[in-house]
Amino acid sequence: MALSMKIQASSLIAGQRRVRPMTGRRxxxxxxxxxxxxxxxxxxxxxPHMSKQTLEFHWGKHHRAYVDNMNKQIAGTPLDGKSxxxxxxxxxxxxxxxPVFNNAAQVWNHTFFWESMKPxxxxxxxxxxxxxxxxxxxxxxxxxxxxxxxxxxxxGSGWAWLNADKSGQLSLSKTPNAVTPVVEGKTPIxxxxxxxxxxxxxxxxxxxxxxxxxxxxxxNWDVVAERYAAAQK
Amino acid sequence: MAxxxxxxxxxxxxxxxxxxxxxxxxHHTKHHQAYVNNLNAALDKFPELKxxxxxxxxxxxxxxxxxxxxxxxxxxNGGGHYNHTFFWKVMTNxSxxxxxxxxxxxxxxxxxxxxxxxxxxxxxxxxxxxGSGWAWLGVKEDGSLAITSTPNQDNPLMASLPDTxxxVPIxxxxxxxxxxxxxxxxxRPEYIAAWWNVVNWEQVAVNFDAAKTGTxxx
Numbered sequence: 001m002a003l004s005m006k007i008q009a010s011s012l013i014a015g016q017r018r019v020r021p022m023t024g025r026r027x028x029x030x031x032x033x034x035x036x037x038x039x040x041x042x043x044x045x046x047x048p049h050m051s052k053q054t055l056e057f058h059w060g061k062h063h064r065a066y067v068d069n070m071n072k073q074i075a076g077t078p079l080d081g082k083s084x085x086x087x088x089x090x091x092x093x094x095x096x097x098x099p100v101f102n103n104a105a106q107v108w109n110h111t112f113f114w115e116s117m118k119p120x121x122x123x124x125x126x127x128x129x130x131x132x133x134x135x136x137x138x139x140x141x142x143x144x145x146x147x148x149x150x151x152x153x154x155x156g157s158g159w160a161w162l163n164a165d166k167s168g169q170l171s172l173s174k175t176p177n178a179v180t181p182v183v184e185g186k187t188p189i190x191x192x193x194x195x196x197x198x199x200x201x202x203x204x205x206x207x208x209x210x211x212x213x214x215x216x217x218x219x220n221w222d223v224v225a226e227r228y229a230a231a232q233k
Numbered sequence: 234m235a236x237x238x239x240x241x242x243x244x245x246x247x248x249x250x251x252x253x254x255x256x257x258x259x260h261h262t263k264h265h266q267a268y269v270n271n272l273n274a275a276l277d278k279f280p281e282l283k284x285x286x287x288x289x290x291x292x293x294x295x296x297x298x299x300x301x302x303x304x305x306x307x308x309x310n311g312g313g314h315y316n317h318t319f320f321w322k323v324m325t326n327x328s329x330x331x332x333x334x335x336x337x338x339x340x341x342x343x344x345x346x347x348x349x350x351x352x353x354x355x356x357x358x359x360x361x362x363x364g365s366g367w368a369w370l371g372v373k374e375d376g377s378l379a380i381t382s383t384p385n386q387d388n389p390l391m392a393s394l395p396d397t398x399x400x401v402p403i404x405x406x407x408x409x410x411x412x413x414x415x416x417x418x419x420x421r422p423e424y425i426a427a428w429w430n431v432v433n434w435e436q437v438a439v440n441f442d443a444a445k446t447g448t449x450x451x
Contacts, residue, residue: 061419102363156365156385177364196410205263
């Protein structure tokens with residue numbers, strides 16, 4: 001276990017900075033990292049759409065605390081040494097989550113969130129994913145409206161999600177707090193964090209503006225497309 | 234008669250440095266205002282519900298007195314309007330705050346051992362509320378004091394909700410991130426500790442006296 005953690009740590013340190021080319025080979029998977037994984041871009045790289053200050057707190061404090069607290073909780077327990085996904089599913093405990101769940105799921109959710117964004121993101125998807133969006137939502141505009149609405153109507157803290165099933169059918173969902181569609185048997189391909197800490201430094205109460213900016217300027221549609229393809233395998 | 238945003242009992246900067254003026258301004262004029270607006274919009278079609286008044290609207294959350302199609306909206310916004318109206322009043326100029334005394338102090342000591350032990354329990358409830366919500370000190374139906382926390386804009390008046398400890402609140406703390414993020418960011422425990430400096434113990438005593446007779450003040 002110590003060795004595998006060391007390998008993870010060194011690959012984290014080694015890989016901590018550059019964006020790996022994601023073209024077509026396989027979708028991004030959340031590795032079995034019980035380490036805090038860095039976003040695939042510098043903390044100021046999403047400016048002006050998401051500030052460096054936000055990333056410093058959101059990744060550097062919130063995400064880091066979820067990792068640290070989860071590790072403290074699972075040390076010396078049967079979950080110690082398991083992959084993050086295993087810890088999330090086990091701690092979900094069939095809908096009666098243990099105290100580990102909030103931390104473990106938030107570790108997963110935040111990594112998935114950073115990887116859903118990129119500098120100069122936004123724009124529109126292409127290919128099969130674009131076709132599926134038109135088929136399942138009527139139009140890309142309609143999808144954007146509904147995704148934004150999901151984010152707006154998640155009362156309190158939580159997340160909005162775009163999911164795909166094995167047949168390629170798309171669906172939207174929203175979850176409270178740390179809940180993730182993974183525990184609902186779904187395969188998310190895109191998420192946006194609507195906890196207030198995700199946007200309060202930049203736009204304060206104006207969640208609608210945050211969501212518009214996320215949709216128009218931040219989404220990494222290449223990663224979403226890869227996840228979409230992987231969901232159907 | 235529509236509900237209105239109540240004025241703050243002090244200036245936006247009065248609670249500095251413990252709660253910053255920018256937070257108070259946005260919290261009051263944007264967040265609380267939105268709850269008032271949304272509540273009014275939802276009640277527009279249900280005048281008999283509106284006539285209950287804010288406290289009873291909160292008390293019937295989770296019962297069939299609230300029509301299904303507005304139940305969630307009433308819970309979230311009726312709760313939000315009551316909670317924030319209550320909250321502004323249990324805070325005051327930090328130079329005004331002297332700690333509990335008299336009957337409420339005795340009740341605190343009876344329930345928790347000491348004021349400090351009560352604060353420790355309250356702090357734990359406030360820090361431990363995952364996601365958005367509130368921490369409360371209140372009077373239970375049997376007259377004893379208790380501490381609880383609620384998610385989102387729920388409150389202890391909503392006795393019909395499962396998992397709600399039914400109490401008349403006498404002190405409450407907003408732990409939604411919007412209540413502290415501009416000044417404290419992720420450091421919620423620091424916010425909670427600082428907030429004790431602005432607690433309006435006079436109002437808490439007034440709330441307590443009323444609660445002992447089963448009355449909820451607004």
